[in-house]
Amino acid sequence: MKASRILSRIYIWVLLIVLYAPIVFIAVFSFTEAKSLGNWTGFSLDLYKNLFTGSMQNSSGLLSAVKNTLLIALIASTVATFLGTLAAVGVSRLKPRNRQVMSFLNNIPMINPDIITGVSLFLLFVFLHILQGYTTVVLAHITFCTPYVVLNVMPKLSQLNPNIYEAALDLGATPMQALRKVLVPALRPGMISGFILSFTMSLDDFAVTFFTRGTIGLDTLSTYIYADARKGGLTPELKPLMTIIFLVILVVLLIINTRKPKTTQQ
Amino acid sequence: MAKDQRIINIEHLSKSYGDKKVLDDINLYVREGEFLTLLGPSGCGKTTLLRIIAGFMRPDEGNVQLEGRDLLDTPPHLRPLNTVFQRYALFPHLDVYDNIAFGLKLKKVPEDEIDKRVRKVLKLVAMSDYEDRDVETLSGGQQQRIAIARAIVNQPKVLLLDEPLAALDLKMRKDMQIELKEMHQKLGITFIYVTHDQEEALTLSDTIVVMNEGKIQQVGTPTDIYNEPVNSFVADFIGESNILNGTMLEDKRVSFIGHDFDCVDKGFGENVPVDVVIRPEDIYIKKNTEGEQFTGVVRTCTFKGVHYEMFVDTDSGNELMIQDYNAFEPGTTVGMHIHPGDIQVMKKERVANTYSGTVTGEGKVEFLGAEWECRTDGFEEGEEVEVSVAFGKVDLLDHEDDAVTVGNVVFILYKGDHYHLTVKTEDGEKIWVDTTDVWDKNDFVGIRILPKDIRLSKVQKKDE
DSSP states (O other): OHHHHHHHHHHHHHHHHHHHHHHHHHHHHTTBOOSSTTOOOOBOOHHHHHHHHTOSTTHHHHHHHHHHHHHHHHHHHHHHHHHHHHHHHHHHTSOHHHHHHHHHHHHHHHHSOHHHHHHHHHHHHHHTTOOOSHHHHHHHHHHHHHHHHHHHHHHHHHHSOTTHHHHHHHTTOOHHHHIIIIIHHHHHHHHHHHHHHHHHHHHTOOHHHHHHSTTSOOOOHHHHHHHHHHTTSOOTTHHHHHHHHHHHHHHHHHHHHHHHHHHHHO | OGGGOEEEEEEEEEEEETTEEEEEEEEEEEETTOEEEEEOSTTSSHHHHHHHHHTSSOOSEEEEEETTEEOTTSOGGGSSEEEEOTTOOOOTTSBHHHHHHHHHHHTTOOHHHHHHHHHHHHHHTTOGGGTTSBGGGSOHHHHHHHHHHHHHTTOOSEEEEESTTTTSOHHHHHHHHHHHHHHHHHHOOEEEEEESOHHHHHHHOSEEEEEETTEEEEEEOHHHHHHSOSSHHHHHHSSOOEEEEEEEEETTEEEETTEEEEOSOOOSOSSEEEEEEEOGGGEEEESOOTTOSEEEEEEEEEEOSSSEEEEEEETTSOEEEEEESSOOOTTOEEEEEEOGGGOEEEEOSOSSEEEEEEEEETTEEEETTEEEEOOOTTOOTTOEEEEEEOGGGEEEESSSTTOSEEEEEEEEEEOSSSEEEEEEETTSOEEEEEESSOOOTTOEEEEEEOGGGOEEEEOOOTTO
């Protein structure tokens, strides 16, 4: 009895170590200034300093990649939240059969491998003669983010009392006021989860970005790191950057998970 | 004096969804300060009527006036009416206080007055300590109180309530009925209340409007509606009743279940077929058969709390439902009598199925969306005719094979010794059938009529 409990404890710890060791490894070695990975030369914040002051080799490339990543994620997830919410409202008003079909169609892009989404979008942009660059990457990110917003807003809509909009009108709200003061606030939790999910999806996308960024030298973080690694050896300043990104994502995840009980409770 | 003032006036209101007419030429007025209930089975058009008054829906035809002014072109947010919705429709992102203050804030009422009015209605609905609560943490009954408070805080001229108690359990519903009635008396606002629960309507209302299939069947006080139903639908829908075929022999004398009775109704003419309604509590039942109007044998006896409910087979082969404080064992022979004032005589809505049809050939006539075989002697092909079929001459089949047309049973009325069914054919026409067979509502039936039972007659010209 006791032995099996110890065994299961060991099992879960081994599992967690295997899962988190690489991240912990990078985080630990971000606090030393050694250029080559795996050499501990004493605690130092130099890499962080370099990252933020920009005194490193090819620092402008890295910083612009970070800026691009954040900007693309922000634009894509904002537009996706808007489009996805509208789409969800539309889908929820369909007849049950059509609603099922639409929900199914909405799920396909999410389970579709990124590489296929990327290549097909690339071909589409070429076919339409759209110059590839910033615009195409943003469009592509909106494309794969929107279904996630729809997925998050739909349950909120089905929980919504169908009379709630009419109740607002009845109490003296104009149609615009009813939308602003009642419908949007009621859907807001779903819209926020959709936005956060879209943001993280956009942030770590590689395949789609790689195929839609064209040849103008646009880099996001993922494509930058990929190129950097191929040139031989990672830029040491990536270690603190990845640590920071990991922590940010961790915080975001915690936020999503703590708001979940409230959205499912109703 | 003010009680007789009409606050809402509805004229010739009609509304269709596709082919289905949900409101058919509704004319109705609502007096200021009264508690008016729209009562009917689901799909009778009561909610549609309420939604048109509230402004969420436009009628195809007709007019609605509020205090003498046309209302239909006013959008819902500008109408001085408020609605309590069936499933509360509270705003989930706002707490109790902000839900109630929603309408007042939109109207830019000063903050301190909002505060005063919200507290006042919270007290009225007995929810004073709940103002900071999240509405989703409240029970169904509490949410309904907040929904009522949110509506009445705006001091509407008319309060519309769409089955507000339907989602509550029985005990809570009874309590809320009493509270609603008290609230109505305290506020003096006109209430228009929609329900399918006849007991609720009888308890609450000053005026009941019974609706069925988009038409008003009867308007009256609860006692009028209960004691003097105008047709068998109302009699069947409101309370328990025995509805029987009878014949008005002369004024104040009616014959049914094989016996003649004194009654108080007159003006029907002599030997006219009528429907007779007897409430189960109005039949007096005794062990002693001597000197009673008729006799019977008790078949079943069920205890219902306050009274016993018995089914008695009468000497003439009819079945009557009787409610009495005393129990009579099944198998007992009993004597019964009915007081003249408790016999409600109604004009028959129809005595036979009548249709206008066309002779389509030798021995063939078309009506009710199908071609039927019958005798067409004396009629020419293509001639318009009136077709008449007795209720008892229509055969219903449980299969389509030998049927001429098909339909669904939409309404069943038990008449003591047979069922009077309303069957709706696929193109929406109705045929009424008397049968002793047991059918269920919504049963799919084949319809057949023997050629000899289809009677044709010349169309009566108006100018002749």
